[in-house]
Amino acid sequence: MLSHEEAWACVAGSVRLLRVERVRLARAVGRTLAEPVVAAVDLPPFDRSAMDGFAVRAQDTYGMSLRVVGSLAAGDVPAVRVAPGTAVEISTGAPLPSGADAVLQSELASVHGDGIVPHEPIARGRFVRYRAEDVREGEVLARAGTVVSVKQLAALASAGVAEVVVHRRARVRIVVNGDELLEPGTPPRAGAVYEVNGLVLRHVAERIGAEVVAATLVGDDPEAVRAEFERGLDGDVLIAAGGMAGGRHDHARAAFAACGVEERLRGVLITPGRPFWFGCRGGTLVFGMPGSPLSSLVCSLLFVEPAVRRMQGEAHAVARVVRARLAVSVAPEDGRTTLLTARLDRAADGGLLATPTFRQGPHVTAALGECDCFVIVPHDAPPLAAGSEVQVLLACASDGDLAWPLDAQ
Ligand SMILES: Nc1nc2c(c(=O)[nH]1)N[C@H]1C(S)=C(S)[C@@H](COP(=O)(O)OP(=O)(O)OC[C@H]3O[C@@H](n4cnc5c(N)ncnc54)[C@H](O)[C@@H]3O)O[C@H]1N2
Numbered sequence: 578m579l580s581h582e583e584a585w586a587c588v589a590g591s592v593r594l595l596r597v598e599r600v601r602l603a604r605a606v607g608r609t610l611a612e613p614v615v616a617a618v619d620l621p622p623f624d625r626s627a628m629d630g631f632a633v634r635a636q637d638t639y640g641m642s643l644r645v646v647g648s649l650a651a652g653d654v655p656a657v658r659v660a661p662g663t664a665v666e667i668s669t670g671a672p673l674p675s676g677a678d679a680v681l682q683s684e685l686a687s688v689h690g691d692g693i694v695p696h697e698p699i700a701r702g703r704f705v706r707y708r709a710e711d712v713r714e715g716e717v718l719a720r721a722g723t724v725v726s727v728k729q730l731a732a733l734a735s736a737g738v739a740e741v742v743v744h745r746r747a748r749v750r751i752v753v754n755g756d757e758l759l760e761p762g763t764p765p766r767a768g769a770v771y772e773v774n775g776l777v778l779r780h781v782a783e784r785i786g787a788e789v790v791a792a793t794l795v796g797d798d799p800e801a802v803r804a805e806f807e808r809g810l811d812g813d814v815l816i817a818a819g820g821m822a823g824g825r826h827d828h829a830r831a832a833f834a835a836c837g838v839e840e841r842l843r844g845v846l847i848t849p850g851r852p853f854w855f856g857c858r859g860g861t862l863v864f865g866m867p868g869s870p871l872s873s874l875v876c877s878l879l880f881v882e883p884a885v886r887r888m889q890g891e892a893h894a895v896a897r898v899v900r901a902r903l904a905v906s907v908a909p910e911d912g913r914t915t916l917l918t919a920r921l922d923r924a925a926d927g928g929l930l931a932t933p934t935f936r937q938g939p940h941v942t943a944a945l946g947e948c949d950c951f952v953i954v955p956h957d958a959p960p961l962a963a964g965s966e967v968q969v970l971l972a973c974a975s976d977g978d979l980a981w982p983l984d985a986q
């Protein structure tokens with residue numbers, strides 16, 4: 578059976594990059610740039626004032642009274658000139674008139690009729706933002722492979738960028754399988770459990786910008802499962818959950834074969850998640866998630882999320898794993914790499930401290946509510962003492978789910 582690292586290498590090796598499209602900047606957040614983006618204009622586009630005050634010649638600010646000969650607001654085109662002994666009233670963001678080489682902020686001037694007296698001398702260039710001091714037209718603002726965030730939105734919009742070329746969003750179909758599954762809101766029924774995986778997988782896909790075309794629930798009928806998989810295979814990614822272990826009522830693998838999906842891996846040496854399955858048909862990636870909700874979540878974080886991010890253009894995407902120290906001792910279970918639900922805290926020295934939840938086990942979903950990550954205990958590790966350094970797989974969507982930013986570590 579493959580280790581999770583070998584399984585990831587297999588999945589990553591099967592990823593095909595999605596084609597590109599041009600979108601309006603406003604629609605680009607969360608998408609991955611396929612081409613570098615360059616500034617369409619200089620920034621600032623002209624010499625401009627950084628303060629409300631008076632455009633002056635710095636050399637005139639040694640105590641003499643200056644005559645105010647005009648006024649400029651942001652958006653104006655200056656028609657006045659600052660000659661020796663004069664000043665022009667100016668707003669923040671307004672273009673600097675010719676002749677002026679500094680801005681005297683309003684607090685540093687006394688106004689007397691149509692004249693002002695500077696309180697103190699100022700240097701040339703004071704409160705002037707010079708053309709192109711921020712960005713030059715044609716300069717690269719964001720490289721290909723960058724995921725457009727709100728920060729990029731601000732940087733690109735300022736520089737006059739209206740459209741960008743990004744990778745297409747992955748079209749994902751989810752098929753959840755099991756006679757025992759209840760839709761949320763339906764009354765409990767003997768032998769039945771509430772459906773979890775479809776809900777979670779949809780969220781995992783959507784938070785990385787994929788488009789979930791459909792999520793369907795199908796019973797344990799082999800022909801119904803096959804037909805639903807066949808429909809699901811017309812997208813870029815099919816995620817099927819349940820029926821992977823190969824028991825009497827587990828039809829997923831046979832249905833994949835009947836649909837012509839080529840098996841690439843079966844089973845991974847991890848708990849939870851051992852029955853994870855992966856295959857391809859043409860360019861479509863097919864993920865077979867074990868039915869137990871913890872297994873399905875772990876496999877989606879380890880394999881589905883980074884694979885879909887790569888399809889969407891993030892060439893180096895990997896599972897979100899960081900280093901932490903253990904708060905207590907732990908050991909791997911039954912020869913498999915064991916992923917333990919754990920809380921993350923910031924230790925006194927600034928490092929991350931992982932504390933496994935009290936409740937543990939591949940069937941224990943309540944612990945997920947209080948966990949930030951999964952501690953990865955390698956299958957071949959001896960018992961690890963408290964204080965040992967380990968890798969943890971982040972379960973949270975982003976730093977925003979934690980009380981503090983991760984990148985400070
Ligand atoms: N003989 C063997 N039995 C099992 C093995 C094995 O290797 N040999 N592996 C065990 C492991 S490990 C896991 S994990 C499970 C996964 O099996 P399946 O993928 O076939 O999953 P199911 O049998 O469909 O379901 C398992 C469990 O999870 C519940 N479930 C399923 N889908 C959902 C859902 N969408 N929402 C909530 N809960 C769900 C289901 O009711 C079962 O309780 O197999 C072991 N058995």
Ligand code: MOO
Nearest residue numbers: 849850851872939
């Ligand atoms: O994936 Mo199973 O739940 O390893 O235990």
